[in-house]
Amino acid sequence: MLGVLGGMGPLASAEFMRRLTLLTPAERDQDHIPAVLWSDPRVPDRTAARLGGGEDPLPALLRGIRGLEAAGCGAIAIPCNTVHGWFEAMQAATPLPILHIVDAAAAELARLGVPRGRIGVMGTAGTLAMRLYQQRLEGRGYECLVPTETEMARLVTPGIAEVKANRVAEAHAPLAESARALAARGARAVVLGCTEIPLGIAAGPPLPFPVCDTIDALARAAIGWARGA
Amino acid sequence: MLGVLGGMGPLASAEFMRRLTLLTPAERDQDHIPAVLWSDPRVPDRTAARLGGGEDPLPALLRGIRGLEAAGCGAIAIPCNTVHGWFEAMQAATPLPILHIVDAAAAELARLGVPRGRIGVMGTAGTLAMRLYQQRLEGRGYECLVPTETEMARLVTPGIAEVKANRVAEAHAPLAESARALAARGARAVVLGCTEIPLGIAAGPPLPFPVCDTIDALARAAIGWARGA
Incomplete structure (x- = not known):
């Protein structure tokens, strides 16, 4: 069980x-x-x-x-x-x-065809400050890009809060914008490293690059x- | 809790x-x-x-x-x-x-504007044979119509099995056809009296009459x- x-x-x-x-x-x-x-x-x-x-x-x-x-x-x-x-x-x-969950995300990245290289990592301010992904993935050949402080304050943190308040549709635009910004800076894939983020991302059209859904x-x-x- | x-x-x-x-x-x-x-x-x-x-x-x-x-x-x-x-x-x-769950369904029917009268009840063959809905709702002024044996064998039982096997999209057509048949026979609302049924019904366009979703x-x-x- x-x-x-x-x-x-x-x-x-x-x-x-x-x-x-x-x-x-x-x-x-x-x-x-x-x-x-x-x-x-x-x-x-x-x-x-x-x-x-x-x-x-x-x-x-x-x-x-x-x-x-x-x-x-x-x-x-x-x-x-x-x-x-x-x-x-x-x-x-x-x-x-x-x-x-970070080991699970690494397996999912490999499944998505991204077994190493530059990736984006979105998450709560707590997850990013603790460097949860960086610590566990940098030894495996990944380089982790994270949102800027401005992107966190304007896009990621409010997007996560919308999902927690049941406003899932409203979460899509800010979360997708943050993911796109990481891809534009060279991320080959973006890890949705907070389980609220995939819910918001799924509420709109799919993104044109691989995303690692940490719920899946x-x-x-x-x-x-x-x-x- | x-x-x-x-x-x-x-x-x-x-x-x-x-x-x-x-x-x-x-x-x-x-x-x-x-x-x-x-x-x-x-x-x-x-x-x-x-x-x-x-x-x-x-x-x-x-x-x-x-x-x-x-x-x-x-x-x-x-x-x-x-x-x-x-x-x-x-x-x-x-x-x-x-x-x-039948008391919850009765409260939901009232919320949908159907506090009594002729309703359709879909469910497993077990639920219908036990008269779970009829026993609890007929004393409250409801008259329960159920699918025919042919509709059960051709539409409802296979539709429920599709959901349990993760083929939710395929479940829509047979379950919606059974609900429409009950409405055509005079049901003012149809109770989706098996919790797999609302999942299949939700996988297609909405039905043009009130449905009581027993999950909700x-x-x-x-x-x-x-x-x-």
């Missing part, structure tokens, strides 16, 4: 469950992957904790992990990029393997785990 | 989580409803159990309910109509209130519970 630590945000978690289902080869209910989704949107804001001295989310995260352990799960997927800043602390606190990427990693288990 | 006993099927459960999120007035993650989704697609087939002497699903349902109790949930929603044939047995086995209906009932709790 797969454990999904979600609610960050809840729409991204629901979409993760949808993609997990749609990407699983199945002919009937009983062919699908059993999963428990712990969707607790009350987890303190991850970016505020990292950048502004906001409340530590770790105790709430560990409550969710305890719940997934008690449910009998065999591995944990977390459809939120920023929370992977607490990956080591979470992994140290549970015997269950946690699937790392994590769903494929989870399906791979379930097949091997 | 809301408990969701799901996986029947898993795409309908994921869509329930999506609608629960999108129908909740919210400006940020922390405004959304905490929920645990127990998505176990291995629950034995409900229609086969009811009609063909298939394996009893009750033990698997009770395992899910025990899991939701242990997670600290305060109420249970089950986005599967057929399983409500075991409603009394489940409710007798847990102190948590279970929101009945149950999501609204759950939001009502969370607001009152």
Whole structure:
């Protein structure tokens, strides 16, 4: 049984469950992957904790992990990029393997035909400040471009907030503009490194360059785990 | 915290989580409803159990309910109509209130401007054979029309199976044809009384008469519970 630590945000978690289902080869209910989704949107804001001295989310995260352990799960997927800043602390606190979303993104980039080189990485201000993607991908031959501070303030941060407030259609234009700016600066692909971003990007016409959807990427990693288990 | 006993099927459960999120007035993650989704697609087939002497699903349902109790949930929603044939047995086995999907559908019909009268009810062969909707709605002034046996075999049962096999687009034509046939026989509204059916219906152009989507209906009932709790 797969454990999904979600609610960050809840729409991204629901979409993760949808993609997990749609990407699983199945002919009937009983062919699908059993999963428990712990969707607790009350987890303190991850970016505020990292950048502004906001409340530590770790105790709430560990409550969710305890719940997934008690449910009998065999591995944990977390459809939120920023929370992977607490990956080591979470992994140290549970015997269950946690699937790392940046590893899943790297596998997805390779699947998209971009196994190395210059890529764009969009994400929350917290994810970018922690250099989550850079730390894990630069050793594998990737060079990560990120939005400028102006692009973050004008496009990415407001776009993510629109999705969290259920205004998905309104999120498309600013998020797509930020992705296009990264491609214009030489990115061969753009990682949508916050699980709200693919929801906004999907609400408009497709972009003319490869995008790495971290919801799909994590769903494929989870399906791979379930097949091997 | 809301408990969701799901996986029947898993795409309908994921869509329930999506609608629960999108129908909740919210400006940020922390405004959304905490929920645990127990998505176990291995629950034995409900229609086969009811009609063909298939394996009893009750033990698997009770395992899910025990899991939701242990997670600290305060109420249970089950986005599967057929399983409500075991409603009394489940409710007798847990102190948590279970929101009945047919009551939620009745509230949705009233919201759609159809508080009584002749309605169509689509569902699995199991749901229709158990007269789940007729039993609960006929005392409230509704008259329920159901698909003919030929329509069930040619349109409804194959349409539901397409959704469970992830072929959502292919499910639209047969399910919409069955809904239109009920409207042509005098139904003022059609209840999509199997949570796979709204997924197929939504994959094509909207129908020209009111349809009661039981995923939305149950999501609204759950939001009502969370607001009152």
